[in-house]
Amino acid sequence: MSKFEFPRSIKSRPVYGTLEARPGKHHLMIADAEGAEAIMAIATPELMANTHIIYIPRGTDYADKLRALNPAQFYEGPSYAASVTRIQRVLQDAHMGLQIYLTGTEGLMGQAQNEAMQAGYPFSAIQTEHRGSVARRMQCVHCKGITEDVEIDPFVCSHCGLNLFVRDHYSRRLAAYQGVCIDAEDPGNVPPSKGIYE
Amino acid sequence: MTIQFNDETFRDDYTFRNSDWAINRFPFPFHEDSYMYAVNMEQHRGGPEGSVYEKRFDVDEHYVAEMRDRAMVLADDPLRCQSLPHMTLAGWDLLELIMVSKSEDYPDLFELHREGDQWRWVNKPLGIDDSFTFMDETTLPYGPMEYITRQTQGDFCVLDQREDNLWMDAGIVTTQADWSLDFDIGMNFFEWHAPVPLAHEKGIFVRALKFLLNIQQGAPARRLNWTMTVNPLLDTSPENYHKWGVQKTTLTPENIGQKQHLRVELQTFFRLPRSNALVFPIRCYLCSFQDLMTKPKWGRRLHRVIRDLPEELATYKGFIDNRPMMLDYLSQFDDGLPTSPGVFPDVETEPPLQK
Numbered sequence A: 001m002s003k004f005e006f007p008r009s010i011k012s013r014p015v016y017g018t019l020e021a022r023p024g025k026h027h028l029m030i031a032d033a034e035g036a037e038a039i040m041a042i043a044t045p046e047l048m049a050n051t052h053i054i055y056i057p058r059g060t061d062y063a064d065k066l067r068a069l070n071p072a073q074f075y076e077g078p079s080y081a082a083s084v085t086r087i088q089r090v091l092q093d094a095h096m097g098l099q100i101y102l103t104g105t106e107g108l109m110g111q112a113q114n115e116a117m118q119a120g121y122p123f124s125a126i127q128t129e130h131r132g133s134v135a136r137r138m139q140c141v142h143c144k145g146i147t148e149d150v151e152i153d154p155f156v157c158s159h160c161g162l163n164l165f166v167r168d169h170y171s172r173r174l175a176a177y178q179g180v181c182i183d184a185e186d187p188g189n190v191p192p193s194k195g196i197y198e
Numbered sequence B: 001m002t003i004q005f006n007d008e009t010f011r012d013d014y015t016f017r018n019s020d021w022a023i024n025r026f027p028f029p030f031h032e033d034s035y036m037y038a039v040n041m042e043q044h045r046g047g048p049e050g051s052v053y054e055k056r057f058d059v060d061e062h063y064v065a066e067m068r069d070r071a072m073v074l075a076d077d078p079l080r081c082q083s084l085p086h087m088t089l090a091g092w093d094l095l096e097l098i099m100v101s102k103s104e105d106y107p108d109l110f111e112l113h114r115e116g117d118q119w120r121w122v123n124k125p126l127g128i129d130d131s132f133t134f135m136d137e138t139t140l141p142y143g144p145m146e147y148i149t150r151q152t153q154g155d156f157c158v159l160d161q162r163e164d165n166l167w168m169d170a171g172i173v174t175t176q177a178d179w180s181l182d183f184d185i186g187m188n189f190f191e192w193h194a195p196v197p198l199a200h201e202k203g204i205f206v207r208a209l210k211f212l213l214n215i216q217q218g219a220p221a222r223r224l225n226w227t228m229t230v231n232p233l234l235d236t237s238p239e240n241y242h243k244w245g246v247q248k249t250t251l252t253p254e255n256i257g258q259k260q261h262l263r264v265e266l267q268t269f270f271r272l273p274r275s276n277a278l279v280f281p282i283r284c285y286l287c288s289f290q291d292l293m294t295k296p297k298w299g300r301r302l303h304r305v306i307r308d309l310p311e312e313l314a315t316y317k318g319f320i321d322n323r324p325m326m327l328d329y330l331s332q333f334d335d336g337l338p339t340s341p342g343v344f345p346d347v348e349t350e351p352p353l354q355k
């Protein structure tokens, strides 16, 4: 699948790069869905011999291909939420020289990056590459509820039901963009939703 | 002078009023007939007697009512006050700075008695007389930052300084111009300023940060910022925007003079001694258009500034839709005469309106 070029944006919005195999004794790769392709693009037998992959397929069929790379450890999780305690555990006793690779959707990369930074890993030890869906993880500024995988703007908050527009303002701590009521000044006047980058 | 504290509200029936004293000392933010973002910072070393710049933490007639409003906001939404775990020391620094400053600057209103770490704080306007152990959180009803800022007008951001940047790691924010502490907490200087138009491109934030990183203890700085608010509503938060946003549509040519307020923030910057954090008090002053128009110079100038303000700024500040109505109103107070330089109203020397 081709990679999506995100338009230039404001300074709080994260930018993602392209994974490269870095020298190191230990490698942790966390990916969802099409993120598998970014891992396959850099996988070599030497790298995989020291790599732990945590993968969430989200309905795709890449898991077997990743398993076939023969990583030192492989875990397939049904969802990010189900995998997060395992991720925390792995980060906890990993060595400081650990190289971290995050790839797939913004929601996965943002949340996993947050875990890594809370575990004390410097920003510079964490690589990211966006692959797959351009959907966003959104926080409703009004009720504080998080809605995952938002593809359209405006959208309806899955918690409080307000009509929210999708801002580019992003919080790394929340791993979420901000959603703000779109019809506050003219209740009921909600424009038709479009794809976020349309 | 002794201050008469107003019994007034900043919500619902909006009984907030400025006395003549408060109008005369209103921090009008425009020193010339046009406005653009700039690195507008100066030392915070007092100012003309009676002005809002005179004291380190200005106390005015709205003090008691503003503190009541803050308590209501916090009761509805405790997330308006947050402090990351490493910021407690900075909270004590801030408590000390405010208690010392206020007791020295307003000895008839505030008293601080210290014997070693046994402190007694007397706040007469709010009827508080508390004894506690400095640096022992268990002896206060709230954390140190929350305790003292529930008794001090203005929002507060407490910034940790590391990696040549400032990090918004604590704050109490109930009178903000539409930004969320809960969302911005943990961000650095460039991240929390991300939504501001034009200023990044002009290099303003790079220069401003450099200035802030070098602020020394005992040498505070200040600047003004401004926006527009319909009704004297202190809590223009994004959290509650779905409730207050509709008030912007209630302006009419008949009520605009009374309802439309210029909202000015006196922002100050103090280095804190033990934590090396920077504290950023953001003090909000509101003044209705009709009260501003009692100063001929301010009437002339406000019209010109609002008329010529770049569209990006009027949009960002949230009054682009109401600008035409504002200009219809303000143009009545602009006779085309020149204005004197500086922010003060110069009522003795500026001519009355010639139309």
Ligand code: HEM
Pocket: B037, B038, B039, B040, B157, B159, B166, B168, B177, B178, B179, B180, B184, B192, B193, B194, B195, B196, B199, B204, B205, B208, B209, B212, B223, B225, B226, B227, B280, B313, B316, B317
């Ligand atoms: C460290 C202290 C400071 C803090 C905590 C702070 C915080 C903020 C916040 C939260 C916003 C709102 C951004 C949004 O839309 O979400 C803002 C706006 C802004 N800040 Fe700062 N700021 C600080 C210092 C400065 C300094 C020194 C300057 C100097 C140039 C500055 C210039 C601005 C400008 C121009 C805006 C846009 C305001 C408007 O048009 O209404 N800030 N600031």
